[in-house]
Amino acid sequence: MTRFLIAAAAATVAFATPAVAKDRVFTHEGVTYAYTATPTADALVLEGKASKGGKFRLVVKGDWVNGYAGGARVSFRAPKREAAGAVLVAQR
Numbered sequence: 001m002t003r004f005l006i007a008a009a010a011a012t013v014a015f016a017t018p019a020v021a022k023d024r025v026f027t028h029e030g031v032t033y034a035y036t037a038t039p040t041a042d043a044l045v046l047e048g049k050a051s052k053g054g055k056f057r058l059v060v061k062g063d064w065v066n067g068y069a070g071g072a073r074v075s076f077r078a079p080k081r082e083a084a085g086a087v088l089v090a091q092r
Helices: 002-015
Strands: 024-026 031-039 044-049 054-061 064-070 072-077
Touching: none
Parallel strands: none
Antiparallel strands: 024 031, 031 044, 044 054, 054 064, 064 072
């Protein structure tokens, strides 16, 4: 779950620009992810739950993503957008 959640966070980081929290839901390989993306003064907070794997909370600040997914601490460099608009997925 964590690896896929990282990809979802990458997509959110690359394309999220709302000024208020926005509910998001998607399903991948039978697992449904529901979360909010809430911008703060200097970060983007992603909080939610996966139907398998539990809760997650990721804080995107600058070039880094820190938080918890499925009870495990995660930290990784936020992916950058390519010129064509595609997202590079962070690898562990």
